Amino acid sequence: MxxxxxxxxxxxxxxxxxxxxxxxxxxxxxxxxxxxxxxxxxxxxxxxxxxxxxxxxxxxxxxxxxxxxxxxxxxxxxxxxxxxxxxxxxxxxxxxxxxxxxxxxxxxxxxxxxxxxxxxxxxxxxxxxxxxxxxxxxESAGREMLKKLQRTEPYYKRNRQHICSFFVKGNCTRGAECPYRHEMPLEGDLKHQNIKDRYYGTNDPVARKILSGPRAGGAGRSGPPDDKTVTSLFVTGVTEAIAEPDLKGFFYAFGETKSIVVVHKSKCAFINFTTRAGAELAFEKAGGGVNIQGVPLRVSWARSRPVGARSEQRTEAAPSPAAVMDSLQAGPPPPPGSASDFAYPSQDPTYQGSTSKHR
Ligand SMILES: [Zn+2]
Ligand SMILES: [Zn+2]
Ligand SMILES: [Zn+2]
Known part of the structure; x- marks a missing residue:
């Protein structure tokens, strides 16, 4: 195939x-x-x-x-x-x-x-x-980031039936016979996707969510993650005034950087250091916030891909691209009703509202 x-x-x-x-x-x-x-x-x-x-x-x-x-x-x-x-x-x-x-x-x-x-x-x-x-x-840095975001296996759950609109209104009489899913849709702007926006890559709420991570992102100062393979820092507040060389110029002082990915649409950047020591030193100096080109930036640790991703881990301050993607795409099958399931219906272009229109 x-x-x-x-x-x-x-x-x-x-x-x-x-x-x-x-x-x-x-x-x-x-x-x-x-x-x-x-x-x-x-x-x-x-x-x-x-x-x-x-x-x-x-x-x-x-x-x-x-x-x-x-x-x-x-x-x-x-x-x-x-x-x-x-x-x-x-x-x-x-x-x-x-x-x-x-x-x-x-x-x-x-x-x-x-x-x-x-x-x-x-x-x-x-x-x-x-x-x-x-x-x-x-940019190989960009590809690196995409590899972190991508899922490695097909996600067949995305092919499930739509949610039953009658169930949502509380009056589906088909019970177990009903071919549509009996669960409540999740609220939010993720369901207001439009096929052209998705195609042209503009104003796509799912993309925005993936790129910017949880709203809590960047709040507070968090220590180095236990996972020693994490060598990346997550920077928020990145305005158009900040370009990759500005970040490089600043962070290079702490250690060699493997790549720097700036995502202006989401006002954030990933600083990927070659070594853990570089990332630790940079966080030590910049973790309290830095000012580059007159722009105040917040710096936190990027997280490793959570093993057996559970939402408790995801609500921590600094999202890694992988964690953000997991929270959207629900890594291993989540428990029923888990919030990590929410983006799926809306990622399908055939899904133009929150519910099915049967009968
Ligand atoms: Zn139904
Ligand atoms: Zn065409
Ligand atoms: Zn497809």
Missing amino acids: AQIKADPNKVSWEESEFPILCETCLGDNPYLRMTKQSQAKECKVCTRPFTVFRWCPGVGMRFKKTEICQTCSKVKNVCQTCLLDLEFGLPVQVRDTALGLEDGAPRSDVNKEYFAQNMDAHFQNSEDGLGSGGFGKA
């Missing part, structure tokens, strides 16, 4: 036999059968008709279908269904922020179609879509 997502650039979508999907959307069903309807719907990004595939990704899971055309998928190297990046399984906004990618795709309807047509021709004549290493010399 891996080859389905592995060579999205080989054939143009018109003759394509398979959709471009991430492993999670594909599911774990070895007897996967797909239905294919040519030109069945408008692509939700470029509005051109495209081939819609529909399949059930596993026992008890809901049917999934492709939402955007293959050209749009290739332009951003994202899954046609969930719109997450094919390499990292992360929202476009997270990927582009970490790698410093600019979004050059047009937004107006006329230009979008024109752009998509041009990209069609481009993909037919070359192999260099984003998917085949087109990031160029993308």
Whole structure:
């Protein structure tokens, strides 16, 4: 099944036999059968008709279908269904922020179609879509951060049924027969996602959440984590006035830095030291807060990926990228009703409200 997502650039979508999907959307069903309807719907990004595939990704899971055309998928190297990046399984906004990618795709309807047509021709004549290493010399620091954020296994729970809207109102009469999930949706802006925002990587609340970590982030001073492999510090309050060289200039004094990742949209940065000693010294000097270029910054330890991630650990002051991602994607299956489950429904573009509309 891996080859389905592995060579999205080989054939143009018109003759394509398979959709471009991430492993999670594909599911774990070895007897996967797909239905294919040519030109069945408008692509939700470029509005051109495209081939819609529909399949059930596993026992008890809901049917999934492709939402955007293959050209749009290739332009951003994202899954046609969930719109997450094919390499990292992360929202476009997270990927582009970490790698410093600019979004050059047009937004107006006329230009979008024109752009998509041009990209069609481009993909037919070359192999260099984003998917085949087109990031160029993308900042290795950014990639490092993405690797920390990404999940290593497909997350099939994302394919579950939607929440039952009748259950939410307290009047579902189907009981155990009801195909939809009987649980309360989590509140917050995470459910107000829009497919175009996710595609263009702007104003995506899930991405914002991943990038900025828990609201409590940076509060108070916390000591070095017991895990000695942690050599990274987390800086908050990073305004546009602060660039990577400013941070490097300051932190280099304490030890060699392996990488520095600045995320302006989230006003934060990660300082990854080569050694633990460097990180400890830097924290000792800067842990109480520092002033760089006139901007007050707070410095705390980044945390290692929690083993058997539990929410108590996550509420501590300094989130690591991995911990933030875990709190969104719920590492090992969380107990029912755990808050760590909350982002899932909204990460699916087919999920446009909080509840299903059956009956
Ligand atoms: Zn499209
Ligand atoms: Zn997907
Ligand atoms: Zn129900």
